[in-house]
Amino acid sequence: MSEKIYLSEVMMPNQTNPNGNVHGGELMKMMDSTAYAAARKYSRSNVVTARVDELEFHTPILIGDLVTCTAEVIYVGHTSMEVAVNVEVEVLEAEQGPQHALSAYFTMVALDRNGRPMAVPPLKLETGEAKAAFEAGRKRHELYHERKKQRLEAAKNAGKKS
Numbered sequence: 001m002s003e004k005i006y007l008s009e010v011m012m013p014n015q016t017n018p019n020g021n022v023h024g025g026e027l028m029k030m031m032d033s034t035a036y037a038a039a040r041k042y043s044r045s046n047v048v049t050a051r052v053d054e055l056e057f058h059t060p061i062l063i064g065d066l067v068t069c070t071a072e073v074i075y076v077g078h079t080s081m082e083v084a085v086n087v088e089v090e091v092l093e094a095e096q097g098p099q100h101a102l103s104a105y106f107t108m109v110a111l112d113r114n115g116r117p118m119a120v121p122p123l124k125l126e127t128g129e130a131k132a133a134f135e136a137g138r139k140r141h142e143l144y145h146e147r148k149k150q151r152l153e154a155a156k157n158a159g160k161k162s
């Protein structure tokens with residue numbers, strides 16, 4: 001796994017609805033920014049977000065809460081990196097400490113100066129946990145390619161019928 005990147009922010013009134021709930025888009029932006037920093041630092045290149053997997057908001061996050069995003073590159077393909085982003089929320093007036101709020105995998109692609117995908121360095125896997133996370137990322141990467149192939153074939157077949 002790569003070096004972890006952290007981004008913390010106290011949620012302010014301009015980030016919430018009138019009842020004080022933080023907008024999902026605010027959290028998604030923080031998550032994307034953290035994933036971006038982790039991927040950019042890892043690849044030392046410009047990167048763009050190609051994909052975000054499922055996002056489910058289980059925990060309400062309210063005005064005044066401290067939100068911390070943690071991002072880590074856990075899988076690399078040829079030009080893409082999968083970044084695991086974890087979000088914790090802490091009610092600063094309470095004693096219970098940070099609670100897990102949500103997590104997601106971001107696929108980021110490294111681009112060269114001409115905006116074309118470029119190769120990224122191989123990921124050093126030093127622990128069993130890192131190897132398992134890499135393997136799970138590899139499976140998600142393969143699934144993406146399988147589904148893309150199926151979509152292309154379906155489109156081709158639909159074209160033949162018309």
Ligand SMILES: CC(C)(COP(=O)(O)OP(=O)(O)OC[C@H]1O[C@@H](n2cnc3c(N)ncnc32)[C@H](O)[C@@H]1OP(=O)(O)O)[C@@H](O)C(=O)NCCC(=O)NCCS
Nearest residue numbers: 047048049050051076077078079080081107109111117144
């Ligand atoms: C992401 C992008 C650069 C990929 O370009 P492309 O011509 O499709 O390139 P490729 O097909 O060679 O894919 C490059 C890599 O990205 C991966 N990839 C591309 N689209 C993907 C997707 N939707 N989900 C997962 N992986 C994806 C490929 O698997 C490949 O990975 P690998 O090299 O590690 O095997 C291009 O689609 C793009 O610019 N998209 C817009 C990105 C953007 O504007 N994001 C929001 C703002 S940052």
